[in-house]
Amino acid sequence: MHISEGILATPLLGGAWAAAAAGLVYGMRRTQPEDMPRVALCSAAFFVVTFVRIPLGPAHLHLAATGLVGILLGWRAFPALLVALLLQAVLFQFGGLAVLGANTVVMALPAVGAYYLYRRWSRSADPRRIAVAAGAVGALAITGNVLIMAAFLLLTDRAFAVPALGVLLFHVPLMLVEGVVTALAVAFLFKVRRDLLPNPEGPP
Amino acid sequence: MNARGRDPLQSMDPRARVICAAGLCLVAALAQAPVSVVPALLTPLVVGLSARFPFQRLLWTGLRLNGLFALMALSTLPFVPGPTWQTFGPISVTYPGLSLVGMMVLKGNALVLSCAIFLSTMESPNLGHALARLGVPAKFVALMMSVIRYIDVLQEEHGRMRLAMRARGFRPRLNWLTLQTHALGVGALFLRSLERAERVAAAMKCRGHQGLYLATRTLHWRRRDTAWIMLLVAVTAGMLWLEWKP
Numbered sequence: 001m002h003i004s005e006g007i008l009a010t011p012l013l014g015g016a017w018a019a020a021a022a023g024l025v026y027g028m029r030r031t032q033p034e035d036m037p038r039v040a041l042c043s044a045a046f047f048v049v050t051f052v053r054i055p056l057g058p059a060h061l062h063l064a065a066t067g068l069v070g071i072l073l074g075w076r077a078f079p080a081l082l083v084a085l086l087l088q089a090v091l092f093q094f095g096g097l098a099v100l101g102a103n104t105v106v107m108a109l110p111a112v113g114a115y116y117l118y119r120r121w122s123r124s125a126d127p128r129r130i131a132v133a134a135g136a137v138g139a140l141a142i143t144g145n146v147l148i149m150a151a152f153l154l155l156t157d158r159a160f161a162v163p164a165l166g167v168l169l170f171h172v173p174l175m176l177v178e179g180v181v182t183a184l185a186v187a188f189l190f191k192v193r194r195d196l197l198p199n200p201e202g203p204p
Numbered sequence: 205m206n207a208r209g210r211d212p213l214q215s216m217d218p219r220a221r222v223i224c225a226a227g228l229c230l231v232a233a234l235a236q237a238p239v240s241v242v243p244a245l246l247t248p249l250v251v252g253l254s255a256r257f258p259f260q261r262l263l264w265t266g267l268r269l270n271g272l273f274a275l276m277a278l279s280t281l282p283f284v285p286g287p288t289w290q291t292f293g294p295i296s297v298t299y300p301g302l303s304l305v306g307m308m309v310l311k312g313n314a315l316v317l318s319c320a321i322f323l324s325t326m327e328s329p330n331l332g333h334a335l336a337r338l339g340v341p342a343k344f345v346a347l348m349m350s351v352i353r354y355i356d357v358l359q360e361e362h363g364r365m366r367l368a369m370r371a372r373g374f375r376p377r378l379n380w381l382t383l384q385t386h387a388l389g390v391g392a393l394f395l396r397s398l399e400r401a402e403r404v405a406a407a408m409k410c411r412g413h414q415g416l417y418l419a420t421r422t423l424h425w426r427r428r429d430t431a432w433i434m435l436l437v438a439v440t441a442g443m444l445w446l447e448w449k450p
Contacts, residue, residue, distance in 0.1 A: 004312055033414055042394070087348075157304060162283065185394065
């Protein structure tokens with residue numbers, strides 16, 4: 001899930017780059033040397049997971065896992081996702097350099113939101129409630145990704161209303177799939193190593 | 205370490221490549237008239253042809269990108285107001301609409317080509333070294349280098365998991381079992397990643413690691429790298445001239 005090169009208006013590309021850079025600096029400030037492997041491995045895991053395909057009729061859905069990355073990294077999702085998207089642009093020409101800022105904002109802003117929502121909703125020791133909270137957060141994160149993407153299209157030109165609507169509708173199945181995947185994945189992590197998930201009582 | 209043959213791309217300093225790719229992308233992104241995108245589109249094309257870049261590798265990328273543009277054009281053209289160019293039944297295509305779609309296609313292809321020709325032909329660790337020497341903060345470069353390293357590790361890990369799934373007769377379909385299997389696969393992949401991160405962090409701490417890497421490769425800036433930058437300056441000047449000529 002990314003915006004292709006050439007579509008967005010120049011001022012928007014610049015503004016998104018500025019926002020992504022701000023998020024990157026803030027996220028890097030919150031990354032201590034001992035956190036680096038965690039951020040790097042989550043970034044690499046995101047990179048790998050985006051290649052998982054679920055067949056849907058004639059097309060495929062690609063998992064995005066932005067909710068999960070957000071839950072695990074918080075603000076550090078900005079550097080993690082920016083690096084993963086940069087490598088996807090360089091290695092596979094998915095997205096590109098000019099639109100990298102916009103794609104980072106599309107992916108990372110809802111991921112940070114997912115972190116705070118998950119902390120708020122996960123104050124429970126009941127695995128089922130954790131799963132429901134994570135599922136809602138995962139679905140909302142994708143919804144956020146898609147809404148920002150559609151907003152970028154509309155801000156570029158009103159005539160992009162139909163593609164923007166298409167993007168929204170096309171991703172409805174992914175919202176559901178991501179919800180289920182995030183719920184089950186977080187429930188699994190909660191069962192085996194709950195100390196790896198953020199502690200809702202601890203400092204953010 | 206650095207393979208430097210006669211190939212103009214392979215013999216290019218990684219720093220010059222990053223500057224050329226970023227510069228061409230900036231030029232293409234800033235251009236506001238279709239004609240001023242042309243230099244940014246032609247430069248990577250000519251460089252790629254002269255370096256015998258395997259363009260068939262970009263076939264799928266090009267089809268995907270321009271297929272998307274075709275879809276965007278079909279769903280956008282009827283809705284752009286302005287003076288009419290031509291009418292197809294109930295749909296009238298306007299000049300502003302044509303310019304919107306034309307810019308999208310030119311810019312998209314120019315940007316993707318610049319990145320593909322100058323950056324995708326380079327080993328990704330070299331990209332890290334180039335960025336570090338161009339003044340990108342060392343912490344960010346360290347993160348990028350780790351990600352490059354771990355993508356390989358995790359892809360192998362994921363490959364083993366997929367093989368194990370296939371050995372047990374798993375075929376992905378759109379059903380609950382597929383979803384559940386993928387979800388647990390994602391969970392397991394992240395669990396292994398997080399546990400590996402703990403081990404790596406502990407091992408690095410033991411060795412007094414400060415979170416940065418020492419650059420191990422030496423890069424050599426040559427005269428021809430300066431020539432590349434001159435080419436970039438010329439392209440930029442061309443774009444500016446096309447943009448503002450009377």
